[in-house]
Amino acid sequence: MILTYVVAVEAAIAGLLTLPSPKLLKYRLVSLISLLLQPALFIVPFAGFQLLDIYWKNEHRLMCTGETCTAAERDRYEKSIYKAQRNVILCVSACLLYWCVYRICKYYKEIQSLEEVEKRYKDQ
Template identity: 65%
Template structure:
C-alpha cells in the first residue's frame, strides 16, 4: 500500500517542478522547448488521473467502513492509532487531489503558451502584409 502513495508523492513533486518551469520567465526559445517537452509528457501523465481517482475512492470507502474509536472502551494506544490513520488518510486525499489539480494546471499553462505562440505568428503575418 505504501508504494502507491510513494508514487503519488513523486508525481506531485515532478508536477510541481514542471509547473514552476513553465511559469518562470524564460526567453522565448527556451520556453518553447520546455512547453513542447511538457506537452509530450502530458499524455503519459494522464494515466495518473484514473489512478489518483481510484485511490481517492478507495480512501472514501475505507473512511466509511472504518471502526471508530471514540468511546471510553478504547485504550490510549487505540486512540493514537486511530488518529494516525485519520491523519494519513487526510494526507493521501491531499495527494490525490493535488495530482489532479497540478495536471490540470500544467495542461492549461501549455495550452496558453501554444495559443500565445499562434497569436504571435498571426500578428507577425499581419504586420508583413
C-alpha cells in the same frame, strides 16, 4: 508515496513553466512538457481511484471511541485518519496541478500561434 512524488514533479514543472526565460527556450520546454502530459494523464484516474479507496476505508473503518479503546488503538486510529486526510490533499493537489500545467502549456501554444499569425500579417 507515488502521489507525493507526482505532486512534487508537477509543482516543479509548473514553477519551471512560469519562470521568465527566453522565448525559444520557453517554447521548446512547453513542447516537451506537452508531449509528456498525455502519458501523465494516468494520474487523474489514479487519484480518483485513491479517493474512492479512502472513502471506502473511511466508511468501513472501526470506530475507536469510548473507554474500551486502549491508548495504542486510539493512536493507530488517529494516525490512519491523518494519513487519509493527507492522501486526500495529495489526490486533489495532483489533479489540480495537472490541470494547471495543461492550461499553462495550452496558453503558451495559443500565444505562439497568435504570434505566427501576427508575423504573417506583418510580412504581407
